[in-house]
Amino acid sequence: MSSTLLEVTRASHEEIERLERLIVKDLQTEPATNKDRLHQSHRVRNVIEQILESTHKLVDIYEDKDGARKDEIAALGGQTATGTNVFSAFYDRLKEIREYHRRHPAARVVDTSDEYEQLLKEEPQIEFSGEEGFGRYLDLHELFGEYINSKFGEPIEYAAYLDVFYKPHKISRKLKSTRQYMEYLQKLLEYLIYFFERTEPLQDTDRIFSKVVADFEEQWANGNFEGWEDDSQENGSDPMDHTVIDLDYYSTVEELMEVGPDKLKEALAALGLKSGGTVQQRAERLFLTKHTPLEKLDKKHFAKGSRGPERNGGGAPLQLNEDAKEVALMEAKIRKLCDLLEETIVRTKENVEKKQALTYEEMEAEREEEEVQAESESDDEEQQIYNPLKLPMGWDGKPIPYWLYKLHGLGQEFKCEICGNHSYWGRRAYERHFKEWRHQHGMRCLGIPNTKNFNEITSIEEAKQLWERIQERQGLNKWRPDLEEEYEDQEGNIYNKKTYTDLQRQGLI
Template identity: 40%
Template structure:
């Protein structure tokens, strides 16, 4: 049985240990993205810290009554009464075990060091929090009505461009899609940045949204403030709907839906409605419509805010998708295996630091290569390539090899020039354009022919052109 003072002492001790645990986590130097995210996964510590401070606040409020009792006229009787209750408690529970606070924090640190937790937190496509995984939402989007069918890369760029979608179709399936997109971005944000306050972001987005909505200037929902949504004469009481044109209203009165609603009103004994009631019903319908539109618009504003905060992950995702398109299946598998090896090596705590003052590349054994080998291969010579975005290649071998790699091929494709053998050793954009014009003028360009130049790879890694691959597949040899 603990007194109020003892409870306060234990709470202060726990707060100090929690603060030290958080500091120790942030003092670590993460060597990979996965480790960096795991270091911010301090939600249990933060929750415990909040719980302790809440308990202390309540204890300090109740402490005044205890101090007054101990310092009053009956202080000795109060003291001996508390002493008697403590003795009685330990007499009833003589063998009660007490776990020291140190052991509790040791157990917590062991649990926090579990590497499997990070793997369970993210999917394989999310790459330990580096990339967004919007494949399922992209498939849901392209199946909506009245949307422009786009590929996944374009969707990553335009998924928050809501003003391009017709306002009159932003209900039903579109609203369900919006809710799923918002839920995913919130879930991803909590996993990547668990120490950030999502409520503060939501409040800030709501404040900005309310200002634009009150002015009628929110993108995609622009409207004139104070404008009437339709004449009272064009309001259908049976269907609870307003119309802006007389012709549309007259056509609606002949529809089956209206006739059914009108007959339902007559069965209830409602034959006519006065002007005042009609205006009241129209006002209720307009207010309900405005409220519904505001909820949908605010969901769009939240998604745009989350997309802005997760801008770096969004750009990395687009770059990753572009890079994967230029790789074969075999290269993707090799890349995944290399990433797994790098993560294992970076997470190894027992590995000693390697003394490498000259910044030499590491060999197959993880140690710096000899300096004579470094000089022999010219790894200290820089070879920049403007077509690759001014990327610098170290050494002649890496420079020669990069002309057939994805980065250079993507740069040539952006320039609209085929990456043929004529452009080997060309690194400047101006030179590439000049050579391309010269080749076109002399008629020596290599036009792309799918049957002979498009390559296909079978399961064994053999590469064929399109014509040979189709022939072998048709004969059942693949």
């Protein structure tokens, strides 16, 4: 193989140049849809990996650790052992090259433009679940189930979970120290990385995380990482002092028992000791640490799996610190990924709220419409549809007739401020939108019920004014017992409740 080393070098350089031109040509084409953009990005990513593979091969050749390249260059100059037979050395090299190409026909210099053009038309296989909508939405249902069924989670809805899953600093330190929380974070981080690599294949996750780790190490060393702040820097005490009881104030076990079973249990757990038993047993076990260092205590007092005797100056166990740092680093990576996927998270939440507002029939109709659109896109992908008037597409994937466009008034634009200045084309779509999820969500944000009274109202100010008038009218017609409930005294005089109560307090009745 050493006799063909320069040929391998030349072929590798040629392949890299061709692949680079292929990337430039692919990126010059503007993708029409999100699906095309993903396919293009994955094609470019695959080509980049091929370039990296060839580059690593070239680096090994140029390093020439075995001296094969140096010997081959020397042989090209006719520098043989005797230094005289230049022509025989040349013909020997020529024979070796011909033999190499005979055994490796793929290495011959041929026109591979057609082969590279085929790469531009490839559709890479990208796996997405149905809920992810080809990379448009996140699918966190499995993680949501783990969250609401865990000790650190809350019984909330999926839409609310999308607002809190990337805010782990809201969870208490005590709950973060559990193995369940660490496993949950690992699964969440793995999913976000997997989703990010599928939707943004041209992003370098290693470079992104290297900066995250550098910033995290600095914040962790200073004790100011969000959610894991070091309280000892503020008051000079151990971070776990809020759970450890100061035994200097207690001279007997009986006095220590007055602290209560819960605080004794927390103090024992913080020191790595067994926390079970009666109040007296807990107090006796904790009182042992007053005059005896933890390193000299009998191992029977420590909880199973605890590394209590291996403590560092009475602080938290070393293993706990290492686990805490690992959990905090995962939190930092999750926050960074969620910052990069912010638009996707917002889009996912909007999609969930939209589905909650739809009926079963509307959801089925929407699903069928998406299937028809997907089929029309795949069938007519290579056909350029002539649509100079930019008419809406019909059920067959072609522009609707112009007379139908005019009949339904689809050229008229109606804007709704409550829907975030969203445009509706045609009177029919405009009237129908008052019952759709977008308008309902806007009315909920304003705190106004979406009743028939607010049909045809698209201005936020008008909706607020009408709601105030409705509330005032309801207030006038409302029965007020203080003024309208009647009372009669012994003489037959009629008073309302307020007047009667006042006269009775004054002793006049």
